[in-house]
Amino acid sequence: AQSVTQPDIHITVSEGASLELRCNYSYGATPYLFWYVQSPGQGLQLLLKYFSGDTLVQGIKGFEAEFKRSQSSFNLRKPSVHWSDAAEYFCAVGGMDGQNFVFGPGTRLSVLP
Amino acid sequence: NAGVMQNPRHLVRRRGQEARLRCSPMKGHSHVYWYRQLPEEGLKFMVYLQKENIIDESGMPKERFSAEFPKEGPSILRIQQVVRGDSAAYFCASSPPARGELFFGEGSRLTVL
Numbered sequence: 001a002q003s004v005t006q007p008d009i010h011i012t013v014s015e016g017a018s019l020e021l022r023c024n025y026s027y028g029a030t031p032y033l034f035w036y037v038q039s040p041g042q043g044l045q046l047l048l049k050y051f052s053g054d055t056l057v058q059g060i061k062g063f064e065a066e067f068k069r070s071q072s073s074f075n076l077r078k079p080s081v082h083w084s085d086a087a088e089y090f091c092a093v094g095g096m097d098g099q100n101f102v103f104g105p106g107t108r109l110s111v112l113p
Numbered sequence: 114n115a116g117v118m119q120n121p122r123h124l125v126r127r128r129g130q131e132a133r134l135r136c137s138p139m140k141g142h143s144h145v146y147w148y149r150q151l152p153e154e155g156l157k158f159m160v161y162l163q164k165e166n167i168i169d170e171s172g173m174p175k176e177r178f179s180a181e182f183p184k185e186g187p188s189i190l191r192i193q194q195v196v197r198g199d200s201a202a203y204f205c206a207s208s209p210p211a212r213g214e215l216f217f218g219e220g221s222r223l224t225v226l
Contacts, residue, residue, distance in 0.1 A: 046216070104155065
């Protein structure tokens with residue numbers, strides 16, 4: 001069965017520091033991979049997605065993620081974090097048909113001034 | 114192009130009452146998904162629908178919960194005889210056919226007194 005793990009429940013970084021949020025997945029076919037961000041009381045906004053092709057994908061707000069098939073990972077990175085990046089981040093995996101879309105448990109990011 | 118529209122944004126019900134949550138997908142999207150998010154938790158899949166069909170309801174509780182996506186009008190998530198444990202944020206997402214990418218609404222927050 002498909003699953004997503006995000007090993008870090010809560011991460012705290014200083015503003016301006018680099019960030020990496022980890023995501024590992026289990027999926028029986030070629031996965032579609034996503035990162036979403038959720039601010040308190042809000043819905044989910046898509047940061048970036050990987051369907052195929054270049055394994056390094058660029059997203060909005062300066063985020064990027066790298067797909068590593070050998071490690072079943074899709075880690076999210078940002079070179080310099082801004083205070084407004086404080087939010088909950090969810091990794092997700094799904095298939096082209098839209099079925100079996102599964103979210104990880106989320107990583108809460110706190111940013112210190 | 115309007116995004117996924119959910120209403121009401123906030124709903125308060127007393128135990129034993131019914132809750133109806135509505136979701137209008139983005140224009141051109143024929144797939145609708147419902148997720149539940151309990152406080153301080155991630156998103157749990159409930160049901161996946163296409164027009165007039167339930168494709169996957171493996172995440173729906175067996176009793177009191179039902180969902181529909183009629184040929185005309187929004188998708189409805191219905192919770193009968195609500196209990197305090199139903200208090201949560203309910204998110205709807207939509208996707209176009211064969212795209213695999215979900216677009217989320219702002220959520221409906223149900224509080225059961």
